[in-house]
Amino acid sequence: MTTILQVEGLVKSYAGGTLALKGIDLTVEAGEFIAVIGPSGAGKSTLLRCINRLIEPTEGTVAFLGEAMNSKSKSSLRRWRSQIGMIFQHYNLVNRSSVLENVLHGRLGYMSPLAGVFSRYSEEDKQAAIALLHKVGLENEVFKRADELSGGQKQRVGIGRAIMQQPQLILADEPIASLDPKSSAVVMDTIYENCRERGIACLVNLHQVEVAKKYATRIVGIKGGAKVFDGSPEELTEEMIYNIYQGKEHEMHAQAAGE
Amino acid sequence: MSQVVTPHIQQRQKKAKHMVSLALLAGALAFSIWYVKFDLIEFISGIPLFLNFLFTDFLPPNFANMDSYLRPVLDTLIFAVVGTFISSALGLVIAFLMARNTAPHPAVRIVLRGIVSFVRNVPFLVWASLLVVIFGVGAMPGLFSLLVFGTCFLARVYAESIEELDKEATEALEASGATYGQIIKHAIIPQFMPGYFSWTLFMFEINIRASAILGLVGAGGIGSNLKQSLDLFQYSRASMIIVILIVLILAVEFLTQRIRERIL
Structure with missing residues (x-):
């Protein structure tokens, strides 16, 4: 298996001294579907954003396809x-x-x-985008405005946009936290199927343990900015789950809490 | 160490603050009346004189020579149209450079913000008077002052509405590797469109009013005719011009309202 992503000693401290990540190590192999679980405020979102540098990590290295990303060049x-x-x-x-x-x-x-500014998308890209919208079940909404869609439909557009990049890796940050259970199932299925078919590795932040166990090939547990679990769904014991969510047990099963 | 203040004492303090503020306001008012020697009796006794002036000298409007107003009305409209167009284009560029989320560099933002707020805080009639000194009496200083003022006004309000846009779409495009220009085109501009149109139409309304009074300082437009007729004691002509102004402003407001309903 080829290693897609290698994260070593990732530390993020925010101005004011808050330590969001306290040295995370994580390896993602090709085709893996990894669920990152943990209570809110554990640093899941910061971890994902440090990987594509929407947030600048304070310390540590992130290597993507074997290439360390240190360059500051745009x-x-x-x-x-x-x-x-x-x-x-x-x-x-x-x-x-x-x-x-x-x-x-x-x-x-x-x-x-x-070409990007003037929307000179190639004919190929346009065809691919339409095919993709068919695939995620939005063939009737192609020309609608995005704000006319329901939450679940919007998220499927979001998935389409990510797949359109033909990426090696997809980062999904709480993709179903704002959705009702039915839409959540559709969205998770859509992410899962598309990643599997195309061999895209996926790192998905979730706080619902059941969902994580259902889809993930591997589960990573994060608590207080540190990795406290990394293993197969079978290895994730009840005990370990309680350890991860200690003090925030109500979040384990939270569905569509609507923030 | 936190001091525990009982609600009772807090309330008394609040009351005392109110009393002090009221006393200060009353003092300021009394001083002002004394200082400008405001005389209510003079004001009230002036009302009949004013009414007399209004109905005998001012009214009815003089409908003679209607075609002589055509040119200044057209000038006024053209000032407003040209002024709005050019200042919306310039204002847009400046706004992108000075809005927090689109400024290419913080320094650019701070410098532009300083210049814009300076220019904007000088009333446009002051600009017009200054520009009349530089360019001489005529239409140009009027148009220039609308441009200077309008550009800075629009830059400021555009920048504010750009800053209020939600950052989520921008974040998504950034995450997909889009460039600065692509993000502005695909994430910022579509979301900014409603704000852009409504502020630009508002600017047009301001410009119509402004260009009507530019003439008072010799900067062209229908205001010049108003000043001229007042200076020559041709009050019925002056009232005709005021009627034309009111019609013009109402017509423009009606028009912009319709445009708003159509596009927003």
Whole structure:
């Protein structure tokens, strides 16, 4: 198996002294579907954002496809990010643009800056985007404005956008935390199937343990900015779960809490 | 160490603060009346004189020579249209450079913010008067002052609405490797459109009013005719011009309202 991502000694401290990550080590192999679980405030979101450098880590290294990402240059950061898709809790779509445009945004990272500004998407990309929308069950919403969709539909657009990047890795930050149980199941299935079929490794933040156990090939438990568990779903004992969620037990099963 | 203050004492303190503020306000008012020698009796006794002036000298409006107003009305409208167009274009560029979330560098933002707030805080009639000194009496100083003031006004309000846009879409595009220009085009501009149109239409309304009074300082437009007729004691002409102004402003407001309903 090839290693997609190698995180070593990742530390993030925010101004004011809050230590969000206290030295995380994590390896992601090709095709893995890893669930990162832990209570809110454990540092899950910071971990994902340090990987694609939406947040600048304080210490530690992140190597993607064997290449350490230390360069501060904008073009190498851009190349790096274009190969990593991201799915967000709040979908993060451009609400006033069409569904199709939102999916095509996934190609921007590969286009010349100017071609991107003027939306010169190739015919191939447009066909691929439409095919992808069919695949995620949004064939009737292609030309609708993104804000006309329901939450579950919006998230499927978000998934389409991430897949459109033809990434090696997808980072999903609490993709179902704002959704009802039914939409959650559809969204998780969509992420899972697409990643499996295309051999995309996926790192998904979840706080629902059941969901994590259902999909993940491996589970990583984070508590207070440190990794406290890393193993197969079978190895995750009840005891360990209680340890991870100690003091925040009510969050383990939280569904659609609506923030 | 935290001091424990009982609710009772807190309430008394609050009351005392109220009393002091009221006393200060009353003092300020009394001083001002004394200082400007405000005379209510003079004001009230002036009302009949004013009414007399209004109905005998001012009214009815003089409808003669209507075509002589055509040119200044057109000038006024053109000032407002051209002023709004150019200042919205310039204001847009400046706004992107000075909005917190789109500024290419913090230094650019701070410098532009300083300049814009300085220019904006000088009333536009002061700009017009200054520009009349530089360019001479005529239409140009009027247009320039609308441009200077409008650009800075729009830059400020555009920048504020850009800063209020939600950052989520921007974050997603950033995460997919989009460039600065691509993010502005695909995430910022679509979301900013409603704000852009409503502020620009508002600017147009301000400009119509402003360009109507620019003439008072010799900067062209229908205000010039107003000043001229007042200076020559042609009050019925002056009232005609005021009627035209009111019609013009109402028409423009009606129009912008319709445009708003259509596009927003």
